[in-house]
Amino acid sequence: MPEDLSGTAAEAGIAVVRTAGTDLWDSFRRQVAxxxxxxxxxxxxxxLLRLTDTASALREAGGAGSAAVAARHALDWQRRFADLLQRLDDAERETAAARLRQLVREHSAGDGPAAPEFNLVSGENVRIQADHGSVAAGTVNGDVRIGFPHSPDSPQG
Structure with missing residues (x-):
């Protein structure tokens, strides 16, 4: 999936978590459904039921475990949005992605209390790049596993 669509899916997943429990939730939940x-x-x-379950899980998590629960739900919704976008043909995908971006921008809580500590949740590769004299940075909270490629077999022949 192109980076811009992956970013849209990630932003929408985070918006679900940040908006749950706010005054904007009911309208946003209906729009997402x-x-x-x-x-x-x-x-x-x-x-609507799935979104309600997410809001309930976030509300019940509270305390020290809330960040992990929020991250898990944001990633689940990110994957859901990405899967749905991927199933569409090119023309439908662009229209649906534009509508999803608009929905997030107009109906969600940009910086709600549920998960203020993260901006991107990814279960895949993330590339952070600086160019034209800018600065790029990232923070990893949690485990990082790096695998090394297998050594090639000795040449035959």
């Missing part, structure tokens, strides 16, 4: 359901009533109702 409608975006995912794409006009299918049963799908929208299923997504």
């Amino acid at each position: 409608a975006w995912i359901g794409r006009g299918d009533g049963p799908s929208e109702r299923s997504e």
